[in-house]
Amino acid sequence: MGAVVGASGARAQTVADGGRAGPADPTEIIRLWPDGAPGGQGVTVTPVVPERSTDPAFHDRYAQYTTVPILTVFRPERPNGSAMLLIPGGGYRWAVLDKEGYDVARVFAASGTTCFVLRYRLPADGWAAGPDVPLQDAQRAIRLIRSRAADYAVDPHKIAVLGASAGGHLAGLASARTDATYEPVDAADSAALRPDLTVLMYPVATMADPYVHAGSRTHLLGDTPSAERIAAYSLEQMEWRNAAPVFLLHAMDDASVPVENSLQLLTTLKAAAVPTEAHLFQEGGHGFGVRLIQGKPAQVWPDLVRAWAARLDFPL
Known part of the structure; x- marks a missing residue:
């Protein structure tokens, strides 16, 4: 079991790996x-981290009712100078840890990228900032990584964010929005809050019918959000000019988050002249991460991301 270490030196317990096969969880936590x-x-919520996997070969955990948001650090053997903040999905109901977090982090850490998996707070748990609560954590995470770049042998101008599903929505908010959602708490908050590269996996982009993922909208905005609130949190209706380059990937047969989420966002990004690459796969469904796509054409997506980023002089 690892320990959580903050700027204040405070410590708290994190999740044990349960003795399952495969690589152990990292012990470096911020x-x-x-x-x-x-x-x-x-x-007033109490944090839980249930295990859904019945296979001893792998984990499938999710974090719900998070009150102490953290970054789990995956240090590569030979750092390539880049960092990646990974924001897993969970419909804003919870945040999956393994499938779109730790599993993906290990893939990119293997090629030299220092990876940070975000366990973020959820908007329906009573936090004062409501729908901006997850974004507070994402913005703070980017600033912490950038402010501590030298500690991780990372270029502070090479901080990527990768978000999946509802985590893709959160990564999109962090990429598009320029306003800080919280008051500064220390010197780290003088660092820039937007990423230098954005990867969105089957993202929940729109909050509007008919393509919205209804569960994500309910957990983010409530049961009956106004048209103005829906527009304010729909990525395809946001101002993206001067945002970092974006990579989109989605499966055409995604029955949970329709591919139109990415297609509508792609149109917006093109109009805003944001450098963008998009890959649509015939099959893959939703939430495939890296483990669930093995043996299908979409399993190459990490290599596609690396090749695209390399053309932007951004090693991943």
């Missing part, structure tokens, strides 16, 4: 907020 996450006066 607590995002040294004196506690902001706006928690009305929060």
